[in-house]
Amino acid sequence: xxxxxxxxxxxxxxxxxxxxxxxxxxxxxxxxxxxxxxxxxxxxxxxxxxxxxxxxxxxxxxxxxxxxxxxxxxxxxxxxxxxxxxxxxxxxxxxxxxxxxxxxxxxxxxxxxxxxxxxxxxxxxxxxxxxxxxxxxxxxxxxxxxxxxxxxxxxxxxxxxxxxxxxxxxxxxxxxxxxxxxxxxxxxxxxxxxxxxxxxxxxxxxxxxxxxxxxxxxxxxxxxxxxxxxxxxxxxxxxxxxxxxxxxxxxxxxxxxxxxxxxxxxxxxxxxxxxxxxxxxxxxxxxxxxxxxxxxxxxxxxxxxxxxxxxxxxxxxxxxxxxxxxxxxxxxxxxxxxxxxxxxxxxxxxxxxxxxxxxxxxxxxxxxxxxxxxxxxxxxxxxxxxxxxxxxxxxxxxxxxxxxxxx
Ligand code: PMP
Numbered sequence: 487x488x489x490x491x492x493x494x495x496x497x498x499x500x501x502x503x504x505x506x507x508x509x510x511x512x513x514x515x516x517x518x519x520x521x522x523x524x525x526x527x528x529x530x531x532x533x534x535x536x537x538x539x540x541x542x543x544x545x546x547x548x549x550x551x552x553x554x555x556x557x558x559x560x561x562x563x564x565x566x567x568x569x570x571x572x573x574x575x576x577x578x579x580x581x582x583x584x585x586x587x588x589x590x591x592x593x594x595x596x597x598x599x600x601x602x603x604x605x606x607x608x609x610x611x612x613x614x615x616x617x618x619x620x621x622x623x624x625x626x627x628x629x630x631x632x633x634x635x636x637x638x639x640x641x642x643x644x645x646x647x648x649x650x651x652x653x654x655x656x657x658x659x660x661x662x663x664x665x666x667x668x669x670x671x672x673x674x675x676x677x678x679x680x681x682x683x684x685x686x687x688x689x690x691x692x693x694x695x696x697x698x699x700x701x702x703x704x705x706x707x708x709x710x711x712x713x714x715x716x717x718x719x720x721x722x723x724x725x726x727x728x729x730x731x732x733x734x735x736x737x738x739x740x741x742x743x744x745x746x747x748x749x750x751x752x753x754x755x756x757x758x759x760x761x762x763x764x765x766x767x768x769x770x771x772x773x774x775x776x777x778x779x780x781x782x783x784x785x786x787x788x789x790x791x792x793x794x795x796x797x798x799x800x801x802x803x804x805x806x807x808x809x810x811x812x813x814x815x816x817x818x819x820x821x822x823x824x825x826x827x828x829x830x831x832x833x834x835x836x837x838x839x840x841x842x843x844x845x846x847x848x849x850x851x852x853x854x855x856x857x858x859x860x861x862x863x864x865x866x867x868x869x870x871x872x873x874x875x876x877x878x879x880x881x882x883x884x885x886x887x888x889x890x891x892x893x
Contacts, residue, residue, distance in 0.1 A: 487853060491536040492523040510548065510687070510862055517860065518849035528555025530869035533857070541857040542878055546865040549830065552722055552745040552800070553790050554869025560748050563786040564779045578778035584785050588754060591788060592728045594736050595756035597765065601775055604718035604743035605633025607755040608679065610770055611739045612637070614757070615677030615712035618764035623671055625678040625711075627658045629686040632679060632716050640687075658684040658692055661701050668705055677712035677738075678702065682720050682729035683826060688841065688861045690834040691826025699735035706738075712761065715740040718753070722746070723829040723865070726797045745791075750783035796868050797829070803875055804828030804866040810879030818886040832863040846892060851885045 496513070500506040507513065513523060522535035531554055533543050546552065553560065567580070581600065589595045601607050612624045624637070632638040636649035654671065656663040668675060680702065684692040706713040715737035717729045722745040724732040730740065738761060743753035757765060790796065808824035808831050815822035820843075821836035835843040841861060848860040856878060858864060866875075 487520065487539050487855070488537050489520060489522060489535075489539075495536060496523045510859075518845060518852055520849060521852055522857075530554040530556075531867055531871075531874055539855065541855055542874070542881075543857045544864040544866070544878075545857060545859055545862070546867045547749050548862070549719055549723070549744040549865045550747070551749045551865075551869075552796060552867050553748050553787060554867050555749065557748055557787075557790070557869070559790065560750075560783050560786045563782045564750070567782045568779050572779050573774060573776050574778075577776050578781065580778050580781045580785060581776070584781045584788075587785060587788055588756060591726065591792065592740065592756050593731070594758055595728075595740070596759040597762050598754050598756045599765065599770055600781065601753045601755075601770070601772055602751045602777070602780075603633070604716075604741060604753050605635055606772065607741045607743070607753045608632040608714075608716055608718065609635045609637070610768060611714045611741055611755050612677060612679060613768045614739060614755075614761055614764050615714060617767050618712060618761050619676040619710060621674050621676040621711075622652045623654055623675045624652060625654045625656065625664070625667055625675060627680055627684060628655045629689070630658070630681055630684065630716075631687065631719075632681075633718075659695050659698060661695075661698065664702065665705060668709055668711075672709045675709060675711045677714050678706055679714040679716055681716045681718075682724060682733055685719060685826060685830070685832065685863050689832075690823070691832040691863060693826065694733060699730075699733045703735045712739060713737045717741060718743045719863075720827070720830065722791050722797055723800055724797055724827055726791050726795060732797075746787065747780050747784045748787040750780035751777065752780040752784050754784075790868075794868060799868050800829035800866045800870075801827065803868075803870055803872060804831060806872055807831075807866065807870075807875040807879060810876065811882055814879055814883040815886050817883065818890040820886060820889070822886075826863060829866050830863050833858070843889070843893070847885060847889050850888050850892070851882065854881050854885060856881055856885070 496506050505512050524536040526534050526536050533541050585598045588598045654667050717740050720729045721742040730737050739757045741755045805828040808828045823834045824831035825834050826832045844860045848858045851858045
């Protein structure tokens, strides 16, 4: 496989873009050397890079694409609307349609606001918690990702101590630690922000223990702290009505993005009625937030998700894939696990703390046209057919075979 154009574009990018490419797409962040760096087009579960290489994709635009790339009915809805312009001085009527639809589909949601990215609204949501409680402290889990803002980003650059002075952390699933934070600071805690399950980068995913969500909810209720569900990554991959339903609890606020717009930039925060006044007190706007194309894409994407029960579908398809891969690995004596939910699994070789095996695995897979990521969870889309997944499993069996020869 050739990456001539990718590499030459990257060299140009290095001159005009800091690091050439940032965040998880940066090749500096321990991606295999032979990996595409720029994409050109996508269709269903495949994409093509700038060198014309075809990829069977397991990242789905880092989770943003749930119905497949360039899903025809979504693209059609966007084209129709965009023919008359996209952003105006006022919101387009589609914002109300979308808000109504979301409040119908998410059981506890009585209002909703929209922005462009997950970070816009995770940060806004903690301010709503502070506004409503008039308290300063926010609790999160260690190594959780909630976005690029200084209170939570995983980097160190440009940070000052005060950025996190009011953020407390506990180890996921350690309820004693969580309760201890409330014992010490209970009268100062505004809210708790958590993902539905723990999906740190560079480490296996961890599901909540059976008493996790009931305890978190009870403690928040007891102390009047706002429970915020960061469903940016898992939304529509566990339950079409929000991931809280999968785990059987009810948050006060929930933030969605990724799969909401099937690749169009949109995020949403929904909330209970009791937080509506506080929500209207926390300033919220953005230059391109009235992007009506993204809203109509989200509306059509939601329609498809409900019609096809997309969360059930990607969980079931993912099960075929995950079980297949684990079995293929065992044939070559690898202790390999697909951790987390089957619709968005994180691959883990037992004992591979330095990520050497997974890195080599992804590099070999890339030479077979399989796009797997070495330190971020993968994603299944509804465009993956059962047959395509079975065929990916047999291709991956060859990857395990070559990996065994290599080490
Ligand atoms: N929360 C979670 C759980 C996420 O996975 C992400 C994005 N990876 C964010 C928040 C931030 O979203 P965005 O990148 O759209 O700002």
